[in-house]
Amino acid sequence: MAVACRFPSYQAVLVKIKGSLAGEEQPETTSLKEASIEYFVSFVQIFGLPKSVGQIYGLLFVSVRPLAMDEIVEHLGISKGSSSQGLTLLKGLGAVASEQIPGDRREHFKADINVSRIVTHFFDNQLQPRLDNGESRLKEILRLAQELEQEEGGTENAGVVTRIKALQKWQKRGMNIIPMVIRWLKR
Amino acid sequence: MAVACRFPSYQAVLVKIKGSLAGEEQPETTSLKEASIEYFVSFVQIFGLPKSVGQIYGLLFVSVRPLAMDEIVEHLGISKGSSSQGLTLLKGLGAVASEQIPGDRREHFKADINVSRIVTHFFDNQLQPRLDNGESRLKEILRLAQELEQEEGGTENAGVVTRIKALQKWQKRGMNIIPMVIRWLKR
DNA sequence: TGATTTGTTCATTTTTATTTGAACAAACCG
DNA sequence: CGGTTTGTTCAAATAAAAATGAACAAATCA
Known part of the structure; x- marks a missing residue:
């Protein structure tokens, strides 16, 4: 399911x-x-x-x-x-x-x-694991992009690397907001 | 889609x-x-x-x-x-x-x-309308439950009415948290 | 113990969502 | 203009998810 x-x-x-x-x-x-x-x-x-x-x-x-x-x-x-x-x-x-x-x-x-419990359960069991997994995958993607950048020595990929780093920031933000929402629901 | x-x-x-x-x-x-x-x-x-x-x-x-x-x-x-x-x-x-x-x-x-824009768009166009719709539907559900309670004169449905009112509170909470999350993402 | 009730599992069927590709429209080109 | 390229639409084919129900297991009962 x-x-x-x-x-x-x-x-x-x-x-x-x-x-x-x-x-x-x-x-x-x-x-x-x-x-x-x-x-x-x-x-x-x-x-x-x-x-x-x-x-x-x-x-x-x-x-x-x-x-x-x-x-x-x-x-x-x-x-x-x-x-x-x-x-x-x-x-x-x-x-x-x-x-x-x-x-x-x-x-x-x-x-x-108990909506708060249901939502907490959803976040912990569904969302959090996916975000954790996403974090390590993004690291790998960044590694691959930086590898390419070096090999080619060109500046072509520089934009891509920047974009990936920006996405990493959003990833972190997403992970931070979850405990905030949970705390707010429990208040 | x-x-x-x-x-x-x-x-x-x-x-x-x-x-x-x-x-x-x-x-x-x-x-x-x-x-x-x-x-x-x-x-x-x-x-x-x-x-x-x-x-x-x-x-x-x-x-x-x-x-x-x-x-x-x-x-x-x-x-x-x-x-x-x-x-x-x-x-x-x-x-x-x-x-x-x-x-x-x-x-x-x-x-x-621009993740913030994407998320905002999603909340405004997908989530908010559903929650708005849910609010009016819940009102109707409450009305039906109160009607039943009166007709039967019994206390049987009292628990159901209480439960519906509790859900209405959560509905309001859900609607309040959306602008908060959006504000946080834009910060 | 054997019969009955209660509940789960999972192969099969049914339903729903996505993808394809051919038909079409619209913009451009010579 | 007629031909070509670019992009959209939607009926039909395909793929994916959910529901069914028969087979099974486990608990209870008499």
Whole structure:
């Protein structure tokens, strides 16, 4: 499974236009459950997460009591496999917690709205490692560029080297801003 | 085309393991061009952008002079269509600029490393509108929950209403942090 | 212990996104 | 003008991601 921040796809706009011309009807009234699911589906899609993950969270978010997996499957009409994978992911993010209900063997899930924890988890586990990896790769790129500059003895590559060094500064800046944002969220 | 922040996909890990067992060989030496392309491909994929966009930017980033579209097509072995669409996207992000070279009719492209402008553009055009939309949707969700609470007269939904209000606070926080980050990047 | 319930895994299917390339338009050239 | 170069668009092909569901394992029960 994968997390990202998304733009609408190349041809998505065209599809939308065609859809509205074809006269797609939207339901006039929306229930709380439907509204919540829709909201979280589009939210998780910003981060490139599967729709099913948003559906599950949206359902749990407006549920008055924790739900068992088979209840989620039934409410959403998704497969057991998707539920299991989606819940595993959401637990991993710290976005849902599970508890036992006396006299019921099933695991029961509820939405956790500790956004600060979720974001921190995302930054630490997803963003930070990528930035760390990027740092060492940039070093290698700089090395290659400087090598070329020497070999050729020319000034042609000087601009490239400067550009790489500028990017390194931005890389560092990016890494510095993460703990700042986390601190601000926890405040 | 669509932008997001990505996790690796559900089955991606398995594929990796299979690959290493099959003994995929990596080239021992990497050129500057290759290293730069790889770097930016994985970078843009964090944001859910197509690989071709990263390839194009990576190539332009280490090019000593601006390149015409047919040169990009030739270097990368991608189609004219992908180049055109990718360059349009990158121009839209403010990540590449184009210029005319005297005596040559073709448009020439070069990488722009004004990261602050790119990030600002992303926040303003992608993130902010989504958050604005989210705000009004949350209001509707709250209304529906309060309606239910009244109808049933019960206290069952009280927890849900509280949860929605908590989420609204986080929504506001999210919207506040954007200008802060932008200001910090511009500093 | 054997039957039943609960939950996970992963090959296959389905859905969605990206790339291609041919058709087209627009600008330039002689 | 007609021919050529440059660049865009979009239907179709390809590639990638997500969902399904059957097979399996593990826990509980009677």
